[in-house]
Amino acid sequence: MARLSVDLCGLRMKNPTMLASGVLDETGKSMVAVAKAGAGAIVTKSVGREPRPGHGNPCVVELECGLLNAMGLPNPGIEAFAQEIREAKKAGVPIIGSVFGGSEDEMAGLTMAMQRAGADAVELNLSCPHARGYGTELGSTPEAVESVCRRAKQDLKVPLFAKLTPNTPSISALAVAAAHGGADGVVAINTLKGMAISTEARMPILANKVGGLSGPAIKPVGLRCVYEIYDSVEIPIIGVGGICSGRDALEYVMAGASAVQIGTAVWTEGPGVFSKVCREMLAFMEENGFKTVGELVGVAHAGGR
Numbered sequence: 001m002a003r004l005s006v007d008l009c010g011l012r013m014k015n016p017t018m019l020a021s022g023v024l025d026e027t028g029k030s031m032v033a034v035a036k037a038g039a040g041a042i043v044t045k046s047v048g049r050e051p052r053p054g055h056g057n058p059c060v061v062e063l064e065c066g067l068l069n070a071m072g073l074p075n076p077g078i079e080a081f082a083q084e085i086r087e088a089k090k091a092g093v094p095i096i097g098s099v100f101g102g103s104e105d106e107m108a109g110l111t112m113a114m115q116r117a118g119a120d121a122v123e124l125n126l127s128c129p130h131a132r133g134y135g136t137e138l139g140s141t142p143e144a145v146e147s148v149c150r151r152a153k154q155d156l157k158v159p160l161f162a163k164l165t166p167n168t169p170s171i172s173a174l175a176v177a178a179a180h181g182g183a184d185g186v187v188a189i190n191t192l193k194g195m196a197i198s199t200e201a202r203m204p205i206l207a208n209k210v211g212g213l214s215g216p217a218i219k220p221v222g223l224r225c226v227y228e229i230y231d232s233v234e235i236p237i238i239g240v241g242g243i244c245s246g247r248d249a250l251e252y253v254m255a256g257a258s259a260v261q262i263g264t265a266v267w268t269e270g271p272g273v274f275s276k277v278c279r280e281m282l283a284f285m286e287e288n289g290f291k292t293v294g295e296l297v298g299v300a301h302a303g304g305r
């Protein structure tokens with residue numbers, strides 16, 4: 001009998017799927033609902049020190065191949081959000097607190113606040129492509145990534161994940177830096193920087209002009225990033241970008257991911273996507289004689305790790 005349960009840096013997950021930061025994870029209630037629908041773990045919306053309204057509308061464009069968003073990291077601030085974490089914990093699955101900040105000190109403070117609020121792990125958002133001052137400033141160079149991870153990890157007891165940007169010449173260099181800085185895992189990828197233009201209005205559609213592309217269009221990029229990172233680091237990789245089916249999730253696992261996150265497909269299909277992905281993964285494993293997800297991690301690399 002095949003089983004989907006995984007242990008990710010000590011987080012016990014009933015399956016390797018996680019809700020990605022940014023979709024249906026702004027409130028405790030919505031996180032509980034997504035967990036009930038089958039997600040193995042939940043990543044919260046990225047939270048900062050102070051409340052932030054985010055960018056003006058339009059902040060999302062639906063494209064044939066995915067979504068383009070420039071939400072601008074709207075959130076109520078960590079103090080208010082702690083209550084949502086406490087509510088989300090009722091779901092009985094690991095809750096990973098995502099944080100963003102403008103400096104290493106701010107990131108470290110938020111990381112500790114997430115731990116105090118009860119988060120089972122913390123994800124550093126080092127990769128938002130459309131929030132000036134809070135986006136990739138701390139995540140664009142290996143030096144910055146290593147330093148922010150080291151500072152955030154200093155007094156942290158729960159696992160630390162670094163979410164990396166694909167908008168870089170070498171994502172594996174960023175992953176190596178995160179590992180050197182003490183991150184327990186890396187998350188790849190955040191959205192790709194993009195744009196949509198209204199020919200009628202002759203102007204960019206997003207109020208912020210540029211945004212982050214997600215969904216099926218970015219799956220080949222995410223896969224390539226995970227594949228490259230797997231050759232460079234020993235810490236677990238969490239794959240994300242365009243996953244809509246069990247086959248998509250399995251591609252990420254075979255590229256080297258120990259777990260996967262789903263964002264846009266939750267927006268387009270609803271939270272039922274989690275049980276569908278899990279059902280399809282399990283069917284593939286049973287048909288092909290795999291007993292655990294771990295047996296499949298990285299198998300697309302000739303000769304393994």
Ligand SMILES: Cc1cc2nc3c(=O)[nH]c(=O)nc-3n(C[C@H](O)[C@H](O)[C@H](O)COP(=O)(O)O)c2cc1C
Pocket residue numbers: 020021022023045046067069071073098125163189190191213214215216218240241242243261262263264265
């Ligand atoms: C509407 C929306 C909001 C997002 N907000 C965040 C965020 O707050 N923090 C973050 O790290 N990533 C955020 N993301 C990026 C996703 O977590 C994910 O990395 C990306 O969308 C690729 O996965 P997907 O193709 O499954 O959506 C957001 C994505 C979308 C579509």
